[in-house]
Structures are given as structure tokens and as C-alpha cells.
Amino acid sequence: MFKKVLIIGCGLIGSSILRAIHSKKLSKKILVLEKSKNNITKIKKIKSNCKFIKNIDSEVSDVDLVILCTPMSEYKKIIEKLNKILKANCLITDVGSTKQNIIKLKNKILNKKLNWISSHPIAGSEVSGPEYGNKNLFLNKWCVIIKEKKQNSKKINLLNKFWRKIGSKVVLMNPVNHDKIFSITSHLPHLIAYNLIKTAQDSQKIQRKNLIQYSAGGLRDFSRIAASNEIMWRDIFFNNDDIIKAINLFTKNLNSFKKIIQNKNNKKLLSRLANSKKVRTQIVQLKQDVSKPDFGRE
Amino acid sequence: MFKKVLIIGCGLIGSSILRAIHSKKLSKKILVLEKSKNNITKIKKIKSNCKFIKNIDSEVSDVDLVILCTPMSEYKKIIEKLNKILKANCLITDVGSTKQNIIKLKNKILNKKLNWISSHPIAGSEVSGPEYGNKNLFLNKWCVIIKEKKQNSKKINLLNKFWRKIGSKVVLMNPVNHDKIFSITSHLPHLIAYNLIKTAQDSQKIQRKNLIQYSAGGLRDFSRIAASNEIMWRDIFFNNDDIIKAINLFTKNLNSFKKIIQNKNNKKLLSRLANSKKVRTQIVQLKQDVSKPDFGRE
Numbered sequence: 001m002f003k004k005v006l007i008i009g010c011g012l013i014g015s016s017i018l019r020a021i022h023s024k025k026l027s028k029k030i031l032v033l034e035k036s037k038n039n040i041t042k043i044k045k046i047k048s049n050c051k052f053i054k055n056i057d058s059e060v061s062d063v064d065l066v067i068l069c070t071p072m073s074e075y076k077k078i079i080e081k082l083n084k085i086l087k088a089n090c091l092i093t094d095v096g097s098t099k100q101n102i103i104k105l106k107n108k109i110l111n112k113k114l115n116w117i118s119s120h121p122i123a124g125s126e127v128s129g130p131e132y133g134n135k136n137l138f139l140n141k142w143c144v145i146i147k148e149k150k151q152n153s154k155k156i157n158l159l160n161k162f163w164r165k166i167g168s169k170v171v172l173m174n175p176v177n178h179d180k181i182f183s184i185t186s187h188l189p190h191l192i193a194y195n196l197i198k199t200a201q202d203s204q205k206i207q208r209k210n211l212i213q214y215s216a217g218g219l220r221d222f223s224r225i226a227a228s229n230e231i232m233w234r235d236i237f238f239n240n241d242d243i244i245k246a247i248n249l250f251t252k253n254l255n256s257f258k259k260i261i262q263n264k265n266n267k268k269l270l271s272r273l274a275n276s277k278k279v280r281t282q283i284v285q286l287k288q289d290v291s292k293p294d295f296g297r298e
Numbered sequence: 299m300f301k302k303v304l305i306i307g308c309g310l311i312g313s314s315i316l317r318a319i320h321s322k323k324l325s326k327k328i329l330v331l332e333k334s335k336n337n338i339t340k341i342k343k344i345k346s347n348c349k350f351i352k353n354i355d356s357e358v359s360d361v362d363l364v365i366l367c368t369p370m371s372e373y374k375k376i377i378e379k380l381n382k383i384l385k386a387n388c389l390i391t392d393v394g395s396t397k398q399n400i401i402k403l404k405n406k407i408l409n410k411k412l413n414w415i416s417s418h419p420i421a422g423s424e425v426s427g428p429e430y431g432n433k434n435l436f437l438n439k440w441c442v443i444i445k446e447k448k449q450n451s452k453k454i455n456l457l458n459k460f461w462r463k464i465g466s467k468v469v470l471m472n473p474v475n476h477d478k479i480f481s482i483t484s485h486l487p488h489l490i491a492y493n494l495i496k497t498a499q500d501s502q503k504i505q506r507k508n509l510i511q512y513s514a515g516g517l518r519d520f521s522r523i524a525a526s527n528e529i530m531w532r533d534i535f536f537n538n539d540d541i542i543k544a545i546n547l548f549t550k551n552l553n554s555f556k557k558i559i560q561n562k563n564n565k566k567l568l569s570r571l572a573n574s575k576k577v578r579t580q581i582v583q584l585k586q587d588v589s590k591p592d593f594g595r596e
């Protein structure tokens with residue numbers, strides 16, 4: 001499918017792509033640019049025959065696919081280097097979690113000859129690092145490809161084919177819709193989980209009691225999401241403006257929830273709680289989660 | 299251990315206790331009072347040799363342990379019936395999730411000759427009904443026994459022994475501390491999960507998009523908790539006054555989180571996100587959750 005692929009940043013997502021490309025034989029050669037020596041040691045254990053490079057230099061000039069898997073805050077300096085070395089037929093993509101900022105940045109500074117089509121595979125975990133990667137990480141997961149007005153349709157088809165080859169279900173979205181949708185299904189839940197854990201930590205100080213040992217009543221679920229990588233999530237919270245709208249809607253609902261409780265409004269409370277249940281059924285039916293109670297934990 | 303036990307309400311928790319008592323041979327006879335015919339059919343499949351009763355009548359007069367496993371809103375009318383029939387040596391307990399309300403109620407209306415020592419096994423699931431019960435539901439889980447000023451110490455020891463026999467780790471707490479602790483580790487997380495799902499449902503209407511299909515980015519975790527039984531949770535939200543304090547602290551933290559994002563305060567945001575991670579590590583070390591990433595889901 002490709003002659004030479006370059007993966008920049010090889011943590012959980014980058015190393016999962018590396019494993020998938022190697023396993024499906026999608027490229028004759030794979031270059032990996034990874035700064036952390038610790039990560040390089042771990043990636044060597046994957047035995048993917050990739051070649052590690054230290055800089056974006058002449059060796060990169062003939063790659064036909066570049067995949068950025070670094071935190072988004074590193075994109076700018078990477079683009080500036082790619083601009084100098086890549087050829088016009090090369091396809092660039094990234095796996096960043098917010099899209100309007102990335103499209104704005106690349107439209108501003110990317111060499112106009114180059115093709116960048118942005119991707120967002122909806123796959124991840126609370127753990128980071130190449131040791132947690134998995135060639136099947138993308139299997140049956142959504143991957144969003146960002147549709148802009150003027151795009152090379154051949155390159156879009158190629159990228160689409162690439163994600164489908166490594167197992168994703170592909171959907172095309174414009175960047176505005178992408179950021180709106182994921183502000184609710186991903187960014188707000190993470191922010192709320194972080195906020196709940198902070199609230200539990202504060203309560204622990206106020207109450208002077210070890211609360212955390214009694215987490216099995218619900219708190220433990222949130223602690224998983226709130227253990228996600230802080231650099232990645234800093235970049236997301238700073239770059240999706242829709243998160244503020246999402247927080248405002250959440251706060252409005254929370255205030256009304258509080259009033260319902262204070263007024264002991266039985267009918268309203270029961271209807272609110274029963275309504276939520278429908279969403280779980282839908283999520284399981286859509287195969288967005290396992291069907292077993294308690295996530296199948298034991 | 300007991301001659302005759304009565305379980306009132308035989309859903310997820312009641313049927314798990316039934317299974318555990320039967321499996322550990324902790325009582326010669328087990329009576330079950332369950333209103334739902336549908337549930338009775340399911341309980342018969344457990345083959346626990348329990349006897350179903352329809353009312354609290356003379357058959358109950360010689361039980362030595364009564365366990366209330368109904369929603370808390372049903373306790374009042376049950377106590378009024380138990381008052382007329384039970385003997386002084388009988389031990390009564392319950393598994394309700396808030397405690398100050400229960401202690402207040404029983405101190406007000408329970409026959410002074412009777413011994414009620416309240417329990418709270420920290421075990422449960424988003425699913426309800428006896429078909430989901432499990433004799434090992436309490437294994438290595440905390441069970442709180444409520445300590446009051448004047449209590450029969452023999453009965454406390456007996457109850458302690460009972461919970462330990464069915465696998466629980468027992469801790470004694472006064473009702474005030476219980477409600478404070480679980481307002482943070484259980485009640486607030488549930489309320490927040492319900493509120494997040496409501497916010498996603500509202501956004502779906504506002505955006506006119508099917509968001510739910512993209513839940514794998516985080517929302518799906520919350521949907522599990524927000525699928526919990528609405529009667530049980532109505533009773534909890536209406537009866538733990540500490541939930542309002544918990545909401546207020548959560549809202550204060552959320553407002554400050556929003557400001558940190560709006561001001562792009564890098565240092566504060568990173569420290570907040572990195573701090574949360576510690577809680578997950580602690581929870582896993584305390585064996586309050588599975589150690590596998592993503593709850594071991596596949």
C-alpha cells in the first residue's frame with residue numbers, strides 16, 4: 001500500500017499504528033521518530049523492523065505517508081520541518097483529538113503543495129506509552145476523517161482505505177461538527193471525571209478521612225478516565241472552544257438537578273433517572289461498549 | 299448460625315444474600331418476602347430451598363435475623379408490621395445506602411424491644427433483579443455496620459460475623475460519617491453520571507446529531523452508572539443531605555476549571571490533571587478496582 005511510512009511520536013496510538021502496519025504489511029519500510037529513549041527501548045521489543053530516525057532530514061524526503069501521533073502542541077514545529085523536506089505526492093495525517101485548531105494551523109503554515117488530511121481514531125485508554133499499544137486497537141472503532149472544501153479526493157480515498165485496512169469504521173465530518181460532537185462524547189466526560197476526582201481529593205482534606213478506600217460505590221469508574229495523559233488532555237481542553245459551551249450546559253442541568261432534590265420533586269427526579277437508562281441500552285446496542293454488567297469486571 | 303432468616307425484597311442484593319446464606323449454610327430455614335411475581339419465578343431458579351411468604355404474619359414470629367433489601371422508601375410500612383410480630387431476641391438489619399434517615403426512622407417508630415443494627419454492603423451494579431445476583435457479590439467488598447451509642451454488643455458481633463462469613467470486610471462507622479463519606483465516593487459520582495447523560499441527551503437535541511454512536515471516547519463509562527435503578531437512587535438523593543454540599547463543592551471546582559481553561563493557565567491545568575492520576579493508582583493499589591487498563595474490556 002505504501003513504500004515508506006513515517007510515524008512521528010510512538011506512544012500508545014503511534015505504536016498501535018506501527019504494529020498494525022507491520023502486521024498487515026501495509027508498507028515496505030517504516031520510519032519512527034520518537035524522542036524518548038525509554039520509549040525506543042520499548043518499541044524495539046515490538047520487532048516491527050522499523051527504523052528509528054532522530055531528525056526530519058533527507059531520509060524522510062521520499063515517504064508517501066506521514067502520521068503525526070505527538071501531542072498537538074508539538075505540531076507547529078514539526079510542520080515547519082516537514083515543509084522543507086516532503087514532496088508534493090506525500091500524504092500527511094494526524095490523530096489529534098480536536099480539529100478546528102489543527103485545520104487552522106495547517107492552512108496557515110503548511111506548504112501549499114502538501115496534502116494534509118486530518119484523522120481522529122476514536123480509540124485510546126487511560127494508559128500511555130508504546131508498551132500498551134495493540135495492533136487491534138482500531139478494530140471496529142470509529143475513525144473520523146476531516147472533510148474540507150478543497151481536498152485531493154484520491155488522497156482521501158487512500159487515507160480511508162488505510163484506516164479501514166487496520167480495522168476502523170470510517171466516517172467523514174467537517175471540523176466544526178467534529179469538535180461539537182466530541183466536546184460532548186469525549187472532552188466533557190474527561191473534564192467532569194477530572195473534576196470529580198479533584199472534588200473527592202478536596203473532600204478528603206476537609207473531612208480528614210480516607211475516602212478513596214471506599215471508591216467501589218462509583219468513584220472508581222471516574223478515576224480511570226481521570227488518569228489519562230495530562231499533556232494530551234491539556235492540549236484538548238485548550239483547543240476545543242465547544243468545551244466551554246458543554247460545561248455551561250452541564251452546569252445548567254446540575255443546578256436544576258439540585259433544585260429537584262431540594263424540592264423533593266419525585267416525578268421530575270424519577271423521570272430524569274429513568275431517561276438516562278435508555279442511553280446505556282443504546283450504547284450497548286451500538287456496540288460502543290461491552291454488554292456485560294459492571295464492564296465484565298470481577 | 300441462624301435458625302430462620304427472613305429476607306424482605308429479593309432483587310440484586312437480596313438474592314445475592316439468599317445465595318450466600320444458602321451456599322454457606324448459615325441458616326436452617328430462609329423465608330423470602332418478595333412482591334414481584336416475575337422476581338419470584340426467577341428466584342425459584344436459584345434452588346435455595348427458601349420459602350416464599352406473602353405477608354409479615356405469624357410464620358415470621360420466630361425468625362432470628364431479618365434483612366431489609368427493599369428500596370428505603372418502603373421501610374416505614376415494613377417496620378410497622380415487624381413491630382407487631384417480632385420477638386425481642388431477633389436481629390434486624392438493612393442494606394440501605396444512606397444512614398441518618400434510617401437511624402432516625404427506626405429510633406422513632408421501631409418497637410424499643412427490638413434490635414436493629416444497620417448495614418451497608420458496598421456492592422452493586424447497574425443491573426437490577428435477582429437474575430443478576432451472585433453468591434460472591436460481597437467477597438472482599440466493604441460492608442459498613444452502623445455504630446450507635448446504645449447498642450447490643452452481642453448483636454453487633456453477630457452481624458459482623460454474618461457479613462464476614464459471606465465474604466465482606468467489615469468496618470464500623472457512625473451514621474454521620476457514613477453519609478459524608480458515601481456522598482463523595484458513591485452518591486455524587488452517580489448524580490454526576492446522570493447529569494452528564496442528561497447533558498448528552500440535550501446536546502443531541504440541540505445539535506440534531508446522533509452523538510451516542512461516538513460514545514467510546516469516554517461517555518460510555520458514565521452511561522453504565524447512569525443506568526442504575528431509579529427508585530433506589532431517588533431514595534438516596536432525597537435522603538442524604540450531604541449530597542447538596544457535595545454538589546456545591548463540585549460546582550465550585552468546575553467553575554475554577556472553566557476559568558483555568560479560559561485563561562489558558564498552563565501550569566495550573568497540568569498540575570490539576572496530573573494530580574488526578576494519583577487517585578487511580580491508589581484505587582488500584584487498594585484493590586478497589588481491577589488493575590487492567592480500560593477495566594480489561596475488549
